[in-house]
Amino acid sequence: MADLKKEHELIVSVSPHIRDEETTSRIMWTVNLSLLPAFFLGFYFFGLKALFVTALCIISSVLSEYFFQKAVKKKLTVNDGSAFLTGLLLGMNLPPSLWSFNPFTIHVPIIGSVIAVVITKQFFGGLGYNIFNPALIGRAFVLISFPKAMTIWTEPTAAFLALDAKTTATPLGILKEDGLAKLIEVFGDKINLYAELFNGHRAGSIGETSVLALLIGAGFLLYKRYITWHIPISFLGTVAALAWIFGGKSPETGKMLLFAGDPLIHLLSGGLMLGAFFMATDYVTCPSVRKGQIVFGIGCGALTMLIRIKGGYPEGVMFAILLMNCFVPLIDRAMKSDVFGAVKEKKK
């Protein structure tokens, strides 16, 4: 029995004794990776400013998580990629024009990051316990606090330095202020408008503009099953339906014309793709049962269109997701999973 002297070294733990290789940090880093195509297109169109703003967000997010956890003597989790992801998402949701010393606005990304990580995430207990999407709270905070700086949009000049890029309005801004005809005029024709919206050659937040690049990242996440179709499709579907029903305006009177809207413009513009695939699907702040996710997605879509059509802001994705975040505990309670055998016996 020579071998049995090992007995006192036996490891004892509760079943199961094998685990899948998936880890939280692998998920977070993979999501970071899937955002890179959209980020690079933002970098390409808006130049160095985009890189600086995003980097500033990432660095401030990671540092604020590090210092907060040090200060309250919690386990350090900055390596898990979630603070990095918050920073990256926040950066991609900010206008590139924030990298500016005159007027001085580079404090805006930093403040947004600290709010996102410290107030929204860590004060609520850290990863897994936050009610609201941290990046979106960070963005909402700076949008309300610095309304002017947050609504200066630069032209996508695709010039590397682009330090003197002209300011312009976003497509949704033009749509809201001057109507569809003006928007089409700005882009030449309708086909060109769709094409530019799709490839991302338009004014907007750093990472939101290129639908193509966002779809590449989203496709990767769907393929890896890190996200499922439920939230994005119900979100986008609701936006498309409501845009078609309520999005039309009579060119003469300016009044709402039912069933005359252009769903494609609404789908391709603003932060919708970024929001639907990467922000609304945040595990922590969305319902965890699939049917609840569909309700959540529909709610996000409806609120987005309510704000876009009737609200004071041209874009509503951020507030829509944040408002729906509030309802997640309710949705989770109301829509539990279907317990095996609880449904009526099926005949085979």
Place this chain on the structure above:
Amino acid sequence: MTALATFKGGIHPPDKKDIAKGRAIKEAKSPQRVVIPLSQHLGAPCKPIVSIGQEVKKGEVLGEPGGFVSAPVHSSVSGKVIAIAEFPNAMGRMINSIVIENDGKEEWTSLKDNPDYIKLSSDELREKVKAAGIVGMGGAAFPTLVKLSPPKEKPIDTVILNGAECEPYLTADYRLMLEKSAEIVEGLKILMRILGVNKGFIGIENNKPDAIEKMKDAAKNEPNIEVCGLEVKYPQGAEKMLISALTGREVPPRGLPMDVRVVVQNVGTALAVYEAARYGKPLIERAVTVTGEGIKNPANLMVKIGTLISDIVEECGGFKDSAGKVVSGGPMMGFALSSLDVPVTKGTSGILVIPKEGFVHAEEYGPCIRCGRCIDICPMGLMPSMLSILSEKGHYEDAKEYNLFDCFECGSCAFVCPSKRPIVQLVRLAKSLVKP
């Protein structure tokens, strides 16, 4: 090809059956002494009917059932009773057990061959099952007699033999199906006769095509018996999942298979039933897979009940240096042993030695990130994430709202959890602290 029978949810762990599947079942060495616990089953422990110093033969009754939900235990060797005292079992509990010094003579109590067993009445056959002390050999060790005695208001129309063997690593049932296919089919026929049923299924996961072929061949003259391939997915062999896969019937929450007119038995149990009906042979040995990356010579052994696991490990060449954990049963639901000096019982399906590397220690788990993976794969349609959070925070009563007691602890949730949360442990904790 039509879709394979299966259930909703489930996981695909690496099956690792190659380690032991090629090894034919061989008789394990008869140990110097056996430790036979008086409780090897769910239900009341047995009452000992032998005394210290008494000579017993192989197959002699050592303990009589302590109630209806109970099963007698028999001596697996011939020899002398040297102790009746509490000994630890694989789960670490102290169980009153009878220790027998093996005289090496292997003298049986009388065994009679009765080739006409199939003509016996269902009550006579039931008596044979009862006397043989047969319990479910898939792991839960529920007394078989109880399953074969459904109350009148619960008619049974289907018997399912469970050959899924969905636990990774384990291959004992697979070997039995290859080597004892005819006997297993006979066992199923006996079970069907006892219950007065004319529909029998044998469900086998599709990663064992040769076993499916063998069993189909053995059952080719039995029009009432259908051998079905099942999708390879854990926990395909869980009773409720198997019933759902093969019949489309869902056992209601907290219900039993008989609520949907089904009785499920393991293939090993069917073999024991056959041997009891034909020879009057009590359940004193069983097929055990000795496997894992940490054992020198993996094997499928026919082991006498009461053999210490240390004896078996020694027979299989001992541990490799990498060995870190020894599990009684499979990797998903088995128990990690704190000592190797515990006996093989009627429910021991495998002895698994897994390496130190790759272990996740309980204290290293993270917070629930609500990714929902566990909800997607829970075969019972529960929300393991919520159960674990509520239990972690001490809200044990609230866990009942999330169907705490429907969980059968298959471990799929903990397997997929990216935060490596000890969900099964937290569920067990909650279960132990509230009343159903």
